[in-house]
Amino acid sequence: MTAELKKVSFSYEGSSEGALYDVDLKIRDGEFVVLIGKSGCGKTTITRLINGISPYYLKGDLTGEVLLGERPVGERKSYELAGIVGSVFQNPRTQFFNTDTDSELAFGLENMGMDADAIIRRMDEVTSEMDIAYLRDRNIFQLSGGEKQKIAFSGIYAARPEIYVLDEPSSNLDEKGIGLLKRSLEKIKAQGRTVLCAEHRLYYLADLADRFVWLKDGRIKGEFTQEEMLGFSDETLAEMGLRSVRETMTDPEKISYGDDDRKGLRLEHLELFRGKKRLNDEINISIPRGCVTGIVGENGVGKSTLLRTLAGLHSQYKGEIYLEGAKQNSGQLLKNSFMVMQDVNYQLFAESVYRECTLGQKGISKKQIEEVLTRLDLYGLKDRHPNTISGGQKQRLSIAVGLISNRDVILFDEPTSGLDAGNMRRVADIVMDLKRQDKYVIIVSHDQEFMNLCCDRIIAIHQSN
Amino acid sequence: MIRLDPRTKLFLLLSVVLYTAFSETGIKDCAVIGFVTITGMLLGEFRKSIIPALIWFFLYFFALFGLPHIEGVIHTSLLAWLALIFKCYPCCMLAGIIIHSTQISEFMAGMAKMKIPRTIVIPLAVMFRYFPVVKEDWSYIRDAMALRGLRPTPLGFIKNPSAVIDALYVPMLVSASKTADELSLAAVTRGIETPRPRTSRLKIRFGSADIIILISYLGLIIFGIMG
């Protein structure tokens, strides 16, 4: 199955973001094409034109032709396209229609009108081909992000589409999840399927892609083969606004547990519990001011729980936490720290960016707020509703709130999920800024590239036996 | 243990609803509870049958022999409260058994077979799917509020009403709106708009157990309403 954009220009109704200008793109049968570029460059838009979401659902003005296998996309109905194009989206949480894995695997086939026996047979085939026997007959809500994405992928795979269209599928995944995703992609590539993937995280696609198409402001700026892409240095890629194509390993120099520093943030014999379940081996860490500490560990080991505990949100633990010599309970931790959550949308609820900064804060002057907003490049947005700004901007707004509340301990939970290279570097800059302000900065992240940029130390948490 | 077609289960529930709507509360209800208990046991739902049955008989015993000895306002309140409980009990008990013994997918397949239009089926399916999400969202919102010094309690509300209102409603509804958008895109790209009737991976078929139970319930209901 081939796909083609002929002199395509497109802009969404009511917005100039993500528009395309005069794009010519030809995708050969069986080719694995990766679309790269900054957020808003139009790579997602191209995926939507191919699977028909635009202009029919996310409306806009389209000029030029979008062809799927020589026929215009518009000639086919959505359910006809569903049999030809398999679409995988960013967010595992909002992709599945059912509550159990088996139903989700069968969903597309049931839409296609296959009879029960044929569906069961196809499900068994897919189970062995995708290696998901351990995920059968389970509650989707109990799966990890990577497992959810795997089920979503398998459900789409079950319809045996000829072309796959993926929109930043690794956004919300950790290394393990990315590993599962990569295996799925290897499988369909081996089957000779055509793949079009818009992505920020490039390293896991480096050896799968046949061609990289670089987009800037809605136009194709360059096309590179796999070799050419791997030939770029990390600096060149950074200048292009792209992430590394090589997997970044944790800098071994940085791994440390801290020396016995009486001052600072100290965790002694800390064991985290969820109900009766002990999550991790004893943690003994000492963190001085102005030292950016990264925390890594397996899924489920309690990294987020640790962060929530330090934020004062989780009180089921044994052991002690000291801040500058004073023992802390959850209430005190709550006053002394601020956490930037993984999904900042839950943290933003005022009607304007400016109001978000004043909400619940006492005795903060207008000048202080304007200063912080300017420093974080948000001042121009101060009257906008927080929900209308970009992901990177939302994140900075949440950080602004934390800065204004003047707390000493700033915690980050997966701050670079879904951010492009430019925004990722911005967050790293902000973290360094916090370091210069002598704050305690603790970051939970699986983004090695990011951690190496801004962390002074990295601590690994181990699962309890 | 027997298996019942989900359509049969629906019919059982409807018949008990009809019964409670058209008959007087009284000793006959005990027979219905007994029937429901047996049904539950046949379906293998022992906890969901025995315990509610015991609670029913305890309450019934209390209503007949304990309640008359109580005086005043308490007596009146208990009368009203128990009246509502007794009226809803058979249906609730049976519903509990049915819900616990039926998978959502079975239920949806049954609806598809009954040719219920997609304007009802899709919203219903989405409701089942969204319930757990609300729980998750709520825990994040609670965290987010705590980080800003807000509490979702009456006291917290009084301290800063507009902030608490915003913090509760906005993230929840923004999340709901976003999920609706993203979920519909995912569903459309998987062919949900097909004009053909959807099939199911599950085979829904009536069996002898269904027929026997259906007839028994029919008999029970007729007796209950008339007798």
Add this chain to the structure above:
Amino acid sequence: MKERNEKGFSVRDLITIGIFGVLLLLCAMLTGGPFAAVPTLTFYYPIGAALLAGPVFMLFLAKVPKLGGLMIVGAVLCFLGTVTGMHWGMNIGYLICSCIAALFAGLKKFRNMGWNVLAYIIYSIGPMGTYIVFFFNRESWIGFMLKKGTEQEYIDQMSAVATVQTMIVMVVGTLIVALLSGMLGVKLMKKQFVKAGIAA
């Protein structure tokens, strides 16, 4: 790919109905539940149930401004209520009130805030169904529990169990709370939802 026409429901409409149906239901259960659980307050369940759902309702009407939208919500709530064993009075109540509410709000094409609030008030009457049925049908519900005594004592017990005052408090209380909640909904629409870009 051809879009569905304006008259029918798009997939997004149906999914929105499902999601907002859950939110409406949970709002009712959260603040109504405590009333239903306490014997002396059980009649005031509808008052509690009307407290939170106003903003959710208003946003829903903005997102699915179609007659059938609210009607389907009523149908689905009725269906769900039946399958979970709730009393038919409330289930049918939701169904009927949702349909009437839809008609009222639809008169102004769901764009008039005042009429939308009226629709919410009508919608909130639904849960009263159970208690209204009880009021008019007391004898059959409690007959077997009444103390054996004189004719007068019998009449006294019957009237005490669901007084007219209680019913009036229930109705008036619900209407007032629904009005306030609806008004909060209008305020939030203007202040937040429209600006946030989610009101379409």
